[in-house]
Amino acid sequence: MNTTAPVDIYNSFFGFHERPFTLVPDPDFIFWSKTHRLAYTMLEYGVLTRSPITVVTGEIGAGKTTLLQHLLKTLPEDVVVGLISNAQGDRGELLQWVLHSLGVRFDPAASYVSLFQHLQDFLLETYANGRRVILIIDEAQNLNVNTLEELRMLTNINSNKDELVQLVLVGQPELRELILRPELKQFVQRVGSSFHLTAMNRDTVGAYVAHRLHVAGGTGREISDDALDMIHDLTGGVPRLVNQICDLGLVYAFSAEEHMVTKETIESVLGDGVFFGAASLNGGQANEA
Structure with missing residues (x-):
């Protein structure tokens, strides 16, 4: 079984040359907030x-x-x-x-x-x-x-x-x-x-996400502003959790053949219970930097 195929399709669909959001620390993606x-x-x-x-x-x-x-x-x-x-x-x-x-x-x-x-x-x-x-x-x-x-x-x-x-x-x-x-x-x-x-505030989360999308070869606008509002609230601005939910959002958008992750996309991710990160942040309340 070729487990890399879904990732390749995911990247091709959005025009990425690599996944923009992974859980492995990567100095090439470092964002200087x-x-x-x-x-x-x-x-x-x-x-x-x-x-x-x-x-x-x-x-x-x-x-x-x-x-x-x-x-x-x-x-x-x-x-x-x-x-x-x-x-x-x-x-x-x-x-x-x-x-x-x-x-x-x-x-x-x-x-x-x-x-x-x-x-x-x-x-x-x-x-x-x-x-x-x-x-x-x-x-x-x-x-x-x-x-x-x-x-x-x-x-x-x-x-x-x-x-x-x-x-x-x-x-x-x-x-x-x-x-x-x-x-x-x-x-x-x-x-x-x-x-x-400290964790990132809302503006920094937006800049962080756009940076990683650009580095991966995207436009930086694959995730909408209303989705970013929700992502910040859910993750408290913790980079690893931001990576996790953004990655899931892109998977869901790809599955729906949509080229942008919206608030509705993130709601679908939450509704299916595949994002566990929010539970570690006391219900996902935002923690401003």
Whole structure:
């Protein structure tokens, strides 16, 4: 069975060379809303100023991972990057995640002290070779007070005035709440750059949708204004949910041989119960940025 045929027909019908709305982060489709540009500027600021800790938070689907991928594409060659996604565990386990992300071989049975010394030796050697290390932790809201404190201790490793590792923590809003706990006062003092990525307002949703339609090869007007009003209300301006319902709207319009997604199209999507995103937003009430 050829599962790609429906997607090909969908694209041909609207004149797209690829689907404009997918759930997979794609830097080629990145849309620089004011909020996303500010978030990325703070990411860059943290990296360029060698901030010990940079924190970026936002709701699920707000575009954090897309920004991270764009950052990774623009880092200079003298940067060694360790990327950890969804790390969990307590003291010692996190250190193994760090060593693994940097491609450093280690004995899993080694003591915490040995692992820490192993990491410190790697950082010193990297620094001596004129390079620096950035450790990026995605889905960092899954960490706890102990592991965050362990990460802070890594920023104490230095050579003269230069710190040997920078931390970039990216996660959901719970991460911000976690960091602000009284036990993590020392951690907060090391945060040199931070930003909270909010949802898009109605105007931004319209610009975002038109941008993705254009990038895919469309006119940017395949989704009507009244449909966009409804899409914003249903999704609260969360990019991933906007992608999901716009994609479904295009499928329904294609099925009806209509070249524009209208409010009636979106109502049909909702009526058939195929869009589950609204249930995650307290009934789909809009959340203005």
